[in-house]
Structures are given as structure tokens and as C-alpha cells.
Amino acid sequence: MAEIVHVPLDGGRAYDIHIGAGLLTNVGEVVNGVARSNRAVIVSQPPIAKHYAKTVADSLVAAGFDAPDVVLFPAGERYKTHRTLEKLYGALYELRPAIDRKTLLVALGGGVVGDVVGFLAATYLRGLDYVQVPTTLLAMVDSSVGGKTGIDYRAGKNLIGAFHQPRAVFADTATLRTLPVRELQAGSAEVIKYGVIRLPRLIDDVIASSEFGTICGPRYPHAVLSGAIRRSCEIKAEVVTRDEYETTGLRAILNFGHTIGHAVEAATNYRRYKHGEAVAIGMIAAACIGEVAGVTPPQVRDDVRRAVFNAKLPSALPDDVSDDALIALLGRDKKSENGAPKFVLARALGDVVSGVAVEESAIREGLAMQRAKYTAEGVPS
Ligand SMILES: NC(=O)c1ccc[n+]([C@@H]2O[C@H](COP(=O)([O-])OP(=O)(O)OC[C@H]3O[C@@H](n4cnc5c(N)ncnc54)[C@H](O)[C@@H]3O)[C@@H](O)[C@H]2O)c1
Numbered sequence: 001m002a003e004i005v006h007v008p009l010d011g012g013r014a015y016d017i018h019i020g021a022g023l024l025t026n027v028g029e030v031v032n033g034v035a036r037s038n039r040a041v042i043v044s045q046p047p048i049a050k051h052y053a054k055t056v057a058d059s060l061v062a063a064g065f066d067a068p069d070v071v072l073f074p075a076g077e078r079y080k081t082h083r084t085l086e087k088l089y090g091a092l093y094e095l096r097p098a099i100d101r102k103t104l105l106v107a108l109g110g111g112v113v114g115d116v117v118g119f120l121a122a123t124y125l126r127g128l129d130y131v132q133v134p135t136t137l138l139a140m141v142d143s144s145v146g147g148k149t150g151i152d153y154r155a156g157k158n159l160i161g162a163f164h165q166p167r168a169v170f171a172d173t174a175t176l177r178t179l180p181v182r183e184l185q186a187g188s189a190e191v192i193k194y195g196v197i198r199l200p201r202l203i204d205d206v207i208a209s210s211e212f213g214t215i216c217g218p219r220y221p222h223a224v225l226s227g228a229i230r231r232s233c234e235i236k237a238e239v240v241t242r243d244e245y246e247t248t249g250l251r252a253i254l255n256f257g258h259t260i261g262h263a264v265e266a267a268t269n270y271r272r273y274k275h276g277e278a279v280a281i282g283m284i285a286a287a288c289i290g291e292v293a294g295v296t297p298p299q300v301r302d303d304v305r306r307a308v309f310n311a312k313l314p315s316a317l318p319d320d321v322s323d324d325a326l327i328a329l330l331g332r333d334k335k336s337e338n339g340a341p342k343f344v345l346a347r348a349l350g351d352v353v354s355g356v357a358v359e360e361s362a363i364r365e366g367l368a369m370q371r372a373k374y375t376a377e378g379v380p381s
């Protein structure tokens with residue numbers, strides 16, 4: 001049984017997020033209702049296409065689509081570049097018969113596929129429709145929803161991009177069975193984030209999941225997993241609907257843990273940590289900094305830390321990255337204004353305040369607190 005979360009955008013751009021096990025076989029049927037022609041192109045990466053491209057293609061054909069072309073690019077954040085994009089433009093250009101503006105792109109994969117294909121769809125032929133078929137937990141609860149698309153540029157993550165909403169999202173939770181455990185754990189950091197910013201019971205779901213291995217392990221109750229994904233999507237959908245282009249400050253709450261998290265990722269050249277792992281460290285940092293700033297009660301820090309620890313995510317700042325290095329990187333964050341970093345701080349579990357300018361001395365004190373309290377246990381090898 002699929003669960004559906006509606007994203008009510010204006011101008012005919014509303015779309016549904018479908019969540020459930022085994023949904024890939026229904027993609028064609030649902031896509032039929034939103035596609036403007038019988039032509040679809042699946043864009044994916046080899047490790048994902050190997051498992052799932054045929055199921056999606058068969059479902060499109062069964063629903064009356066022409067046999068879809070499948071275009072692949074290599075897996076890894078390092079391929080989220082204009083070089084990949086250039087190759088994908090070339091691959092689309094070479095397809096015969098030629099594709100047109102009514103052709104639908106199907107982004108089958110994790111956040112990298114979703115971001116790249118979304119941007120491809122935003123730009124090729126001045127804009128194609130696309131659907132997201134997220135296959136990582138992170139993509140299901142976060143990146144596939146909300147229409148932010150883009151690529152990395154030089155040292156900057158997502159520096160080039162566009163807002164371009166998908167026509168539908170299909171989160172088939174059965175695809176998580178082939179996802180490496182470390183990726184599952186990293187994705188659960190974003191679920192914890194939704195718990196902190198809106199719905200504390202998500203934190204309980206993640207904490208409970210440690211008894212079962214991971215939130216997506218075979219023994220973890222499926223209803224709890226799909227419920228956690230649905231609730232995460234509901235929060236993201238609500239925030240995106242009210243602040244689609246990040247102008248009112250509301251969408252910024254999704255960045256809880258990301259201010260220091262992004263600095264940690266950049267300082268370690270995006271190699272050492274998965275995004276969610278850096279966000280876990282950043283959420284502990286935000287709790288410590290919030291505590292120093294007099295906003296966050298110590299109990300909230302303990303709760304966040306317990307969830308992070310249970311999800312087997314790291315809490316400690318990397319020993320070989322100095323506070324000076326992190327603070328220097330904060331000014332370059334896309335979300336900073338005139339070089340001054342803005343923080344999302346928790347007042348309670350489920351209640352955060354965004355756009356808080358914190359004195360550098362308080363940031364330093366918060367980082368010192370984190371370094372003193374949390375040492376390297378849980379750091380990925
Ligand atoms: N657009 C947004 O709003 C938004 C939000 C958060 C993150 N992001 C972006 O998302 C990206 C990270 O996404 P991610 O964590 O999904 O990583 P990812 O897309 O790199 O996927 C991780 C790895 O798992 C493989 N994989 C994916 N699904 C699989 C499956 N079911 N079975 C086996 N292997 C599978 C991929 O090929 C890849 O090697 C970052 O680039 C980040 O900037 C975007």
C-alpha cells in the first residue's frame with residue numbers, strides 16, 4: 001500500500017510523493033497521468049540501474065510508453081559536475097528519434113542523480129518535465145522533494161543550480177535493501193533533523209531502530225520505516241510549499257546542523273564523511289552552540305546526541321580540523337549573509353529558530369564544548 005504526500009504548489013505544479021515497498025512496478029501507471037508524451041528517458045548510475053532500471057522501464061512500457069532509453073553516468077559526488085552534465089546533454093542530443101520538450105526524464109537514484117537530472121531537466125531544451133525515483137534514504141526524505149537541483153563547482157557544493165520541481169516522486173522503500181548500511185545511517189541523520197525541527201517522535205523512531213540494526217534493516221518494522229519517511233516528507237513538503245524559493249527564512253530551518261556540517265565536509269574535502277555524517281556532527285555542534293548562546297537546553301543536546309549515537313553516526317568534530325579552519329569556512333556558506341554565518345538553533349525538540357547570528361566567541365565556546373564532551377567514538381573508519 002502506497003502512502004501519498006501531496007505537495008500543493010501553485011501554477012499547476014502540485015505533485016505527489018508516493019511511498020511504499022514495491023512501488024517501482026507502478027511508476028508507469030502513475031507517470032501516465034503526468035507525462036505529456038509517451039517518451040521517457042531513465043537517467044541513473046550503474047550500481048542502481050543494475051538492480052532497478054529494468055523494473056522501471058517495464059512498468060513504463062506496460063503503461064503504454066515507448067521503450068525508454070537508459071542513460072548512465074558514474075556514481076559518486078565527484079561526478080556531480082559540469083563535465084557530467086555536458087556528457088548528459090550530449091547523450092540526450094544523440095538519442096534517436098530526437099527527444100522534444102514533452103519528453104519526461106526519470107531520475108533513478110540517490111541525491112546525486114536527483115540533483116544532476118533535475119538540473120538537466122531544468123536546462124535542456126529550456127526545461128523538461130522529470131520525476132524523481134529516489135533509491136537512498138537521504139534522497140527519499142530530503143533531496144527528491146522540493147525542487148532544488150544543481151551541480152558542484154570547484155570547491156563549492158551545489159553552487160550552480162536551479163529550482164525545478166519534479167512532476168512526481170516515487171520512494172520505493174524496497175530499494176533500500178541494496179543500499180550500503182553506511183548510506184542508510186547517513187540518511188537517518190536527516191530524519192533526526194526533522195525530529196529536532198518539527199516532530200520529536202521521529203527521533204524516537206531512529207533511536208528505536210538501533211535495536212534492529214538500522215532504520216532500514218530487515219528486522220525493522222516496515223510500517224515504522226515508511227511512516228518515518230512519510231512524516232519526513234510531510235515536513236519537507238510543508239516547509240517547501242510555504243517558502244519555495246527560500247525567501248522568508250522558513251526553508252532555512254531545514255538547515256539545522258548544516259552550518260557546521262557543511263564546514264566539516266568542506267574542511268575534509270568532501271571525502272571523509274558522507275553528507276549525513278557531517279550533518280550529525282553539525283547537529284551536535286548546533287546544540288552546543290545553542291547552549292552557549294542561551295537558546296538550547298542541555299537536555300536537547302543529550303537527546304540529539306543519543307539519537308546520533310544510536311544511529312551509529314559520529315558526534316565528534318574531526319581532531320585534525322581546527323576551529324579556525326571551520327570558522328573561516330562558515331563565511332563561505334551559501335546561507336551566510338555578508339560573510340556572517342547564520343545558525344538554526346533548537347529551543348526545544350521540535351522547535352527551532354533560524355537566522356540566528358551568533359558571536360564568533362560563542363561559536364568557539366560551543367565548538368570547545370563539543371570537543372571536550374564528545375571524542376572519536378562512532379567516527380567512520
Ligand atoms: N536537492 C536537495 O534538496 C538536496 C538535499 C540534500 C542532499 N542533496 C544532495 O544529495 C547528494 C547526496 O545524495 P545521497 O546521499 O543519496 O548519495 P548518492 O546519490 O551519491 O548515493 C550514494 C551511493 O549509493 C548508490 N546507490 C543509490 N541507491 C542505491 C541502492 N538502492 N542500492 C545500491 N546502491 C545505491 C549510489 O550509486 C551512490 O554510489 C549530495 O550531492 C547532496 O548535495 C540535495
Ligand SMILES: [Zn+2]
Binds near residue numbers: 142190258275
Ligand atoms: Zn542535508
